[in-house]
Amino acid sequence: MSEPLLELRGVNKSxxxxxxxxxIDFAVYPGQVTALVGDNGAGKSTLVKIIAGxxxxxxxxxxxxxxxxxxxxxxxxxxxxxxxxxxxxxxxDNLDITQNMFLGREQTKGGTLDEPAxxxxxxxxxxxxxxxxxxxxxxxxxxxxxxxxxxxxxxxAVLWNSKIVLLDEPTAALGVAQTRQVLDLVRxxxxxxxxxxxxxxxxxxxxxxxxxxxxxxxxxxxADVPTKDVNHSxxxxxxxxxxxxxxxxxxxxxxxxx
Amino acid sequence: xxTDTNESGGTATVADTxxxxxxxxxxxxxxxxxxxxxxxxxxxMGSLPAILGLIVLAIIFGLASDTFTTKLNIANLITxxxxxxxxxxxxxxxxxLGEIDLSAGxxxxxxxxxxxLMIVDHGQSWPVAFLGAVVVGxxxxxxxxxxxxxxxxxxxxxxxxxxLGLQGVMxxxxxxxGSVRFDNEFLRGLAxxxxxxxxxxxxxxxxxxxxxxxxLRTYRTQVSQKLQHPPMSVVVLRIAALAVILLGVVWFLNxxxxxxxxxxxxxxxxxxxxxxxxxxxxxxxxxxxxYGRYLYAVGGNAEAARRAGINVARIRTSAFVACSxxxxxxxxxxxxxxxxxxxGSGGGNVLLYAVGAAVIGGVSLFGGRGRAxxxxxxxxxxxxxxxxxLLLNNASWINSVVTGGVLLLxxxxxxxSRRRRSAAGV
Numbered sequence: 001m002s003e004p005l006l007e008l009r010g011v012n013k014s015x016x017x018x019x020x021x022x023x024i025d026f027a028v029y030p031g032q033v034t035a036l037v038g039d040n041g042a043g044k045s046t047l048v049k050i051i052a053g054x055x056x057x058x059x060x061x062x063x064x065x066x067x068x069x070x071x072x073x074x075x076x077x078x079x080x081x082x083x084x085x086x087x088x089x090x091x092x093d094n095l096d097i098t099q100n101m102f103l104g105r106e107q108t109k110g111g112t113l114d115e116p117a118x119x120x121x122x123x124x125x126x127x128x129x130x131x132x133x134x135x136x137x138x139x140x141x142x143x144x145x146x147x148x149x150x151x152x153x154x155x156x157a158v159l160w161n162s163k164i165v166l167l168d169e170p171t172a173a174l175g176v177a178q179t180r181q182v183l184d185l186v187r188x189x190x191x192x193x194x195x196x197x198x199x200x201x202x203x204x205x206x207x208x209x210x211x212x213x214x215x216x217x218x219x220x221x222x223a224d225v226p227t228k229d230v231n232h233s234x235x236x237x238x239x240x241x242x243x244x245x246x247x248x249x250x251x252x253x254x255x256x257x258x
Numbered sequence: 259x260x261t262d263t264n265e266s267g268g269t270a271t272v273a274d275t276x277x278x279x280x281x282x283x284x285x286x287x288x289x290x291x292x293x294x295x296x297x298x299x300x301x302x303m304g305s306l307p308a309i310l311g312l313i314v315l316a317i318i319f320g321l322a323s324d325t326f327t328t329k330l331n332i333a334n335l336i337t338x339x340x341x342x343x344x345x346x347x348x349x350x351x352x353x354x355l356g357e358i359d360l361s362a363g364x365x366x367x368x369x370x371x372x373x374x375l376m377i378v379d380h381g382q383s384w385p386v387a388f389l390g391a392v393v394v395g396x397x398x399x400x401x402x403x404x405x406x407x408x409x410x411x412x413x414x415x416x417x418x419x420x421x422l423g424l425q426g427v428m429x430x431x432x433x434x435x436g437s438v439r440f441d442n443e444f445l446r447g448l449a450x451x452x453x454x455x456x457x458x459x460x461x462x463x464x465x466x467x468x469x470x471x472x473x474l475r476t477y478r479t480q481v482s483q484k485l486q487h488p489p490m491s492v493v494v495l496r497i498a499a500l501a502v503i504l505l506g507v508v509w510f511l512n513x514x515x516x517x518x519x520x521x522x523x524x525x526x527x528x529x530x531x532x533x534x535x536x537x538x539x540x541x542x543x544x545x546x547x548x549y550g551r552y553l554y555a556v557g558g559n560a561e562a563a564r565r566a567g568i569n570v571a572r573i574r575t576s577a578f579v580a581c582s583x584x585x586x587x588x589x590x591x592x593x594x595x596x597x598x599x600x601x602g603s604g605g606g607n608v609l610l611y612a613v614g615a616a617v618i619g620g621v622s623l624f625g626g627r628g629r630a631x632x633x634x635x636x637x638x639x640x641x642x643x644x645x646x647x648l649l650l651n652n653a654s655w656i657n658s659v660v661t662g663g664v665l666l667l668x669x670x671x672x673x674x675s676r677r678r679r680s681a682a683g684v
Contacts, residue, residue, distance in 0.1 A: 075567075090565045092558035094626035095551075103555055104566030112546040119485045138486045142679055143300070 003066055005030050005195040006051070006082065006164055011060030013046055020046050022220045024060070028164055028195040033186060035206040035227070036199045038216030039239050044199055047216070048166055051197075052084045053077035083157035084166045091149055093142040097134065098122040100141055101156045125159045126151075129188055133181060147178025154185055164195040171205055183209050203232055217242035222249050287491040303675050305620040305632045307668070312639050319646035326649050329515035333527055335645045336511075337449055340529035341592035343637030345612035346619065347540055348584030350633050351577040353616055354544075354557040356625025357406065357413040360609055361398070361420035365582045366589025367604030368424050369395045371431060373445070373590055374438035374599050384444045391586040398424070399582030403575030413578075421609070429601040437600040440593040448532055449594035452525030455512040461531070462508040470497045529591065533634065536587070540630035553577060557625035588612075607658075614661065615640045618668035624676060639664065 004027035013021040021043050028034050038044045049055045053074045061068050064080050071077050091100050098115075101122045107114045122137045131151055134144070141149060150170050157165045167186065171179040187209050190196045200206050206213060207227060215222040215238040222238045223230075225247065230238075237244035298306065319326040345362060352359045359365075369391035376387040402420060406413045432438055440446060453461075473493050480487035508526060516523040544550035555563040556573050564570050592608070593599045619636025621628030643664060647657045 086565075088561075090559065090562035092555045092562050092626070094554060094558035099551065099555075100562075103551075103563070104568050106548050106551060108548065113548065113551065116479050116483050116485055120483055123485075136486055 002029060002031075004028060004063075005065060007061075007063040007066075008047075008051070009061040009063065011047075011050060011062075012058045013050060013055065014058055020219050021050075024216075024219075024221055025224070026051075026214060026221070027224075028197055029212070030163070030195050031190055031193045032211040033190045033196045033198055033209050034212045034214060035210035036197055036214050036216065037201070037203075037206060037235065037239055038222075041218075042216040042239070043219040044216055045168075048084065048168060048197075048199060051077070051082065051166060078160075081161065081163035082166070083160065083162040083164070085150075085153045085157050085168065085170065087168045087172065091141045091153060094140065096140050097126075097137045097144075097152050100152060101125070101159050103156075105160070121159065122155075125155050129155055129158060129185055131155065131185070145178060146174050147181050150174065150178075150182050151185060154182075154189070158189065158194075162194070164197065165189055166197040166199070168199050169201065170198070171200065171202060179205065203235060206235070207232060215239055215248075217249060220249055223247045286489055287495075290489055290492045300679060302679065303620065303671060305629075305635045307671050308619045308632070308635045308639055311618070311664070312635065312642060315639065315642045315646060319642070319649065323646065323649040326646055329510065329513060330517070330523070331645070331649070333452075333511060333515055333523075335641055337527045337529045337595065338645060339637050339641030340449070340527075340533050341588050341595060341608075342611055342615055342640055343533050343634045344536060344588035344591055345585060345608070346615035346633035346637045347536055347630060348581045348588060349612055349616050350540065350544075350621055350628060350630060351553055352413070352581045353613075353621045353623065354553045354625060354628060355574060355577050356557050356623075357574070357577070358417065358613070358623075359402070359413065359578060359581050359585075360417040361402065361424060362417075362581055362585040362588075363604040363609030363612065364421050364424040364428070365395055365398045365604070366585035366587075367592065367599060367608075368398070368428055368589070369582075369586030370440070370589035370593040370603065371428055371438055371599045374440050374593060375431065377442050377445075378439055384442045387442070388445070388590065391590055392583050395582040395584075395586030395589075396579055399579035400575065402582065403578035406578065407571040407574035421605075425601065425605055428599075428603070432599065432601045434601070437598040440596070440598050445590060446594050446597065448528045448591060451528050452511075452523065453528060453531060455525045458508045458512055458526040461526075462504045465534075466497070466501045466504055469500055473497055532587075532591065536584070537630055537634055544630055549573075549576075554626055557627075559626075607661075611640050611661070612637070614665040614668070617672060618664060620672075622672055622676065623669065624672075636668075 006028040008024055008026040011021055011024040011026070012019070024043075024047060026036075026047065036044055036047065046055065050057055053071045053076055056072075062071055063069065069076075069080065071080075092103065095103070098119050102118045107117050107121075109117070119137055126134060126137065129151075134148055134151065141152065144152065154165065154167070154170070170182050170186070174182060183205060186196055186198060190209075190211070198206070198210060210227050212224065213227055213230065213235060214224045215235060217238065220242070222242045223244075230244075230247070234244040234247065238248055242249045316326075325331055345366060348362055348366075349359060352362075372394045373384075373387035373391040376382040376390050377384065382390070398420065402413070402416050405411050405416045473496065477487060477490065477493050479485070511526045511530075512524055514522040514524045544553065552563065552568050552573050555566070555568060556570050560570050563573075589599075589604055592603065596603075615636035616628070616633045617623055617636065618639050619628075619632030619634070621632050621636075640661065643661055644657060647660060
């Protein structure tokens, strides 16, 4: 297997007396979709926020392209080429697709906004992701469906030549057809060589697009396995009980020191 | 909306060409008109209701009063509209953020009072006095902005406090029942003097030529880079409409409108020039600069703006600073109109008229929507109601009732179109 793009080694994180993450090892590989699964409270969001630089780590290493890096905030992480697409998408309804994709990073020419260049690049990016459900890059986001908004949010992350995209529950609020579009898009991102992290509760989605599955159970990594080696019910067991057959945490985490 | 359920990664090349044409793009005048109708139906009314209202009001007053349509009255109306329009324009950045500035009228008159006192008591020249007024506005804006953005006090409360407090400050400096003379030749001239007719013609022609040049250049870039663009006929129509309106106004105002044949009054009121310059400046800021884009973004979704790396607190503070500085200019125009500043200047209805003007013109009270031109059109509506009702010799109670009614109507249009937009957006 190729070198991981991003790797966390032995990460611990506590909030006061609550030990949320225990010795987490997590890796994102280029060209692969890594699904991060786990029940509510398993530590998925905390892990994502550590990767995104929003939270610091108590112990453990953060490696990017094999080299340890110091991250002190979301800006450092964005500078590495890691983009996070949050569940609530963070788009401005009153702006159009192009304006949203360039928000905060507008291109200017002679001090004024360079609209032609931005519009052309937005279209290029959407076209390269084979997005064809959006009628025009000058549509306001208010007129888009949930799936289209998700598409715009993902395209925004891709526009900046990011190497890793983290998607937090991208299909949670979508219908069947829209979920289809977004999953296709997720697959295409990985096919372009990006490392994709998919956080999802939906096993159907996970088995469809993920290459690897990392299951969290009560703040520990229960398993980190290729998707083809496990089946649906095994993953559900890993999520709910922390172990499944010879996979998973050996000791009973309920009695382990917390 | 097409949803393709059988799409796979292999169709990328087809999709590229698919996306290369924008299916929303209008190719002919008819399609462009249809697209505009769809936009209206979707709840994006812009300033159309205000323009229609203006036309209806003009017809009603024109029929009811024989003096309304005289050249002298129209010129007067434009001068009266100036301070309201500028104050409405001042409120645009604040309203775009979904905030409100109730103190703008009083802050403007506090600035004007500073200018007046600097000229009368300290013998300063008008540019220094003008600068003083704007600085006073800026200081007021900074304090309001910091209280709103850093302490998180609702802008309604902060600016209400300033509305009350600044009236007290003015009373202290001017004295009960007193007033400050405002008779500097240049500043007072903004309200009572006109521009030489030839200069008016040249200015109008320059604006039309520049607009035409910029429009055609944008069109050519859009076509050559295959970007979304309106059909050529729409571009030409826009240029023609601006030319007709602008040249028509100049032609109308360049005629002698004096009742006394010995003292001709002709030319564009200087007030109109001030308003036009400020309008162009704000159109540029809102449409062509990052700052303008950030105002819309913060008004649309402050959290999204924050995550995009925009300093939301700074944008918020700066909007109040811009508002109060513009308000100071408006206060000077108002003082120039009346020739004096009294402790009550800028209080009472002044601010409410300006908020009403912006909302009537199509600036949303909910933030994120509205253009600079909306404020000017709304200001004209308010000024027309005032001017027309006064000519009909009605009691002032009717004036207030009608203005209130129009504001309510405009706010309803805003709320309804907002609901339509969210319904259409699903």
